[in-house]
Amino acid sequence: MKKIGVFFIVLSLMVLSACSMESGLIKEQPKKESLQDVKIGVSISTLNNPFFVSVKDGIVKEAKKKGIETVVVDAQDDTSKQISGIEDLILKGVDVLVVNPTDSAAISSSVLSANEAGIPVITIDRSAEDGEVATFIASDNVSGGEMAGTYIVEQLGEKANVVELEGVSGASATRERGKGFHNIADKQLNVVTSQTAEFDRTKGLTVMENILQGNKDVEAVFAHNDEMALGAIEAIQAAGKDILVLGFDGTKDALDAVKEGKLDGTIAQQPALIGEEAVNAAVKILKGDQVEENISVPLKLQTN
Known part of the structure; x- marks a missing residue:
């Protein structure tokens, strides 16, 4: 009988331990009345x-x-x-x-x-x-992606040929901006290709160069951030093309490029x-x- 009693005690402790782990008990952070030493x-x-x-x-x-x-x-x-x-x-x-x-x-x-x-x-x-x-x-990245898709439709009309430069795979901003964009693009635009340039300007340039070699009828580019958009512009200018480019973030470089007429627009965050x-x-x-x-x-x- 003693062995049975010990068994049930051990079993109870194991269950309680498991419950504590499952509930994700987190240490309480003490309240701070002062911001000193924070x-x-x-x-x-x-x-x-x-x-x-x-x-x-x-x-x-x-x-x-x-x-x-x-x-x-x-x-x-x-x-x-x-x-x-x-x-x-x-x-x-x-x-x-x-x-x-x-x-x-x-x-x-x-x-x-x-x-x-x-x-x-x-x-x-x-x-x-x-x-x-x-x-x-x-920012509301899904809404921003939708703004980008809507702007391209307004400027070029439905079924325009668009390239999407995606951000880092696995980043929520990449998924959300892409989702918003495709909410509009899948119904009103022709997305020629979607390729990652990992939010990087140099990669945006390289990826865009490769895309332009295989796609002669690109009319617009939506880049998930301004860095990729600015890289894409370099590739487009080198190819002698006239293509609408829209970025996302509203960085100083991008806003300057918009003022200079090099970049068509950016979904500006703060x-x-x-x-x-x-x-x-x-x-x-x-x-x-x-x-x-x-x-x-x-x-x-x-x-x-």
Whole structure:
């Protein structure tokens, strides 16, 4: 009988342990009445992209105004480097973690690590697929993709031949911008090809060069970000073509290109405002206030 009793006790402990793991118990973060000594850890996918530099600057500037220290790490578009960088931020004991993921799925392990350490996580521009995120701050990428498709239809009419330059595979922004664009394009445009250039200007140039060699009737390009759009313009100009090009982000280089008539338009985000919103959300979280699950920053179509 004693053996049976011990068996049931052990079994009960195992069940309770399993339930605790399944429910994803996360250490409670103590409320902070003062922002003194608060440290925000920031992991940016790449600081080789002007858009993310503006996001980072928005975070640092707003944090400084509030007397908050920031520690920024650059993943250089390398998922393993981002995971390692976040591990370092956790070891440094940051109070809040702000992450702009290189890959929405791959970054989930880092979010879970922060959860276990009791560090609230905020994701910006791209989401995380797993783990507990306090809030996700971004533009409405699906809506922006739809704006792009609609603009091309308005300018060129239905059934125009369009190339889509996609962002990094696995990034939520790539999926969402593509989804919005195809909501319009699949019904009203002829998408000649969709190829990734990984949000990179040089790759945008190379990919566009290759596309133009095999497709002579391209009338428009929708690039998932401005860097790829600017690269595509170089290829188009070298080929002596007249093709409508639309980017996404509203970076300084892109807006300058729009003013100069080189770029037809960009779905402009407000990267500095995304950064500011991240800091404001972090302060609310630390004070124990509620934050919205999703914070949307407005988009604007900028054309020449």
